[in-house]
Amino acid sequence: xxxxxxxxxxxxxxxxxxxxxxxxxxxxxxxxxxxxxxxxxxxxxxxxxxxxxxxxxxxxxxxxxxxxxxxxxxxxxxxxxxxxxxxxxxxxxxxxxxxxxxxxxxxxxxxxxxxxxxxxxxxxxxxxxxxxxxxxxxxxxxxxxxxxxxxxxxxxxxxxxxxxxxxxxxxxxxxxxxxxxxxxxxxxxxxxxxxxxxxxxxxxxxxxx
Ligand code: ADP
Ligand code: ADP
Numbered sequence: 743x744x745x746x747x748x749x750x751x752x753x754x755x756x757x758x759x760x761x762x763x764x765x766x767x768x769x770x771x772x773x774x775x776x777x778x779x780x781x782x783x784x785x786x787x788x789x790x791x792x793x794x795x796x797x798x799x800x801x802x803x804x805x806x807x808x809x810x811x812x813x814x815x816x817x818x819x820x821x822x823x824x825x826x827x828x829x830x831x832x833x834x835x836x837x838x839x840x841x842x843x844x845x846x847x848x849x850x851x852x853x854x855x856x857x858x859x860x861x862x863x864x865x866x867x868x869x870x871x872x873x874x875x876x877x878x879x880x881x882x883x884x885x886x887x888x889x890x891x892x893x894x895x896x897x898x899x900x901x902x903x904x905x906x907x908x909x910x911x912x913x914x915x916x917x918x919x920x921x922x923x924x925x926x927x928x929x930x931x932x933x934x935x936x937x938x939x940x941x942x943x944x945x946x947x948x949x950x951x
Pocket of ligand 1: 755756757760779780781783784785786787
């Protein structure tokens with residue numbers, strides 16, 4: 743059964759449709775990549791899946807406990823890493839503090855550092871630790887690779903997502919750089935002009951083409 747399902751999904755902004763007639767079914771346990779050029783509708787699809795936006799038409803559903811990583815600078819900039827972890831614990835009854843702290847330690851980020859002083863890559867890793875501390879069943883990541891250096895993309899994100907998927911969590915990550923996803927994902931959703939142009943497991947897609 744699918745962990746993320748959309749049917750006839752559409753979103754219209756003032757200027758027009760950003761997304762239209764999208765059918766999506768991400769199989770459970772996959773690391774799925776949502777790829778497409780800027781303006782394709784990736785962020786819109788992510789925001790609809792997280793419930794941040796309401797569809798203009800159609801439906802989208804995440805089946806399982808969700809975890810999100812928003813794009814840009816979502817964490818409170820003036821807070822310390824320790825305070826962000828504390829908030830995670832306070833807000834989530836089944837928070838896995840040991841796991842979240844291990845991920846922060848692996849990122850070599852001092853607990854006393856304020857979020858605004860961190861590099862983009864460090865901030866991404868703290869935000870990911872907070873998302874994973876909730877032990878999500880479905881993890882949605884909007885452009886998580888953008889602020890990481892090339893080595894960290896493979897060695898940090900690639901390794902971490904493989905570990906997360908191994909534990910049964912389904913992952914959907916967006917990226918506008920298809921080369922960055924090499925070796926990281928095993929399912930592909932290609933979005934262009936607000937439409938799903940291609941979808942399937944990477945192995946199957948490679949066998950067909
Ligand atoms: P991507 O994430 O693939 O770059 P977006 O979902 O951000 O694509 O954008 C898809 C289209 O919707 C673009 O044409 C963009 O300008 C437009 N768009 C995105 N967000 C808004 C918004 N809040 N208001 C109006 N138009 C938007
Ligand atoms: P991305 O392409 O990575 O989604 P954008 O630069 O397109 O990033 O969008 C950044 C923010 O601005 C998002 O919150 C998006 O919803 C909003 N946005 C994008 N395009 C428009 C637009 N045409 N009008 C209003 N808001 C927009």
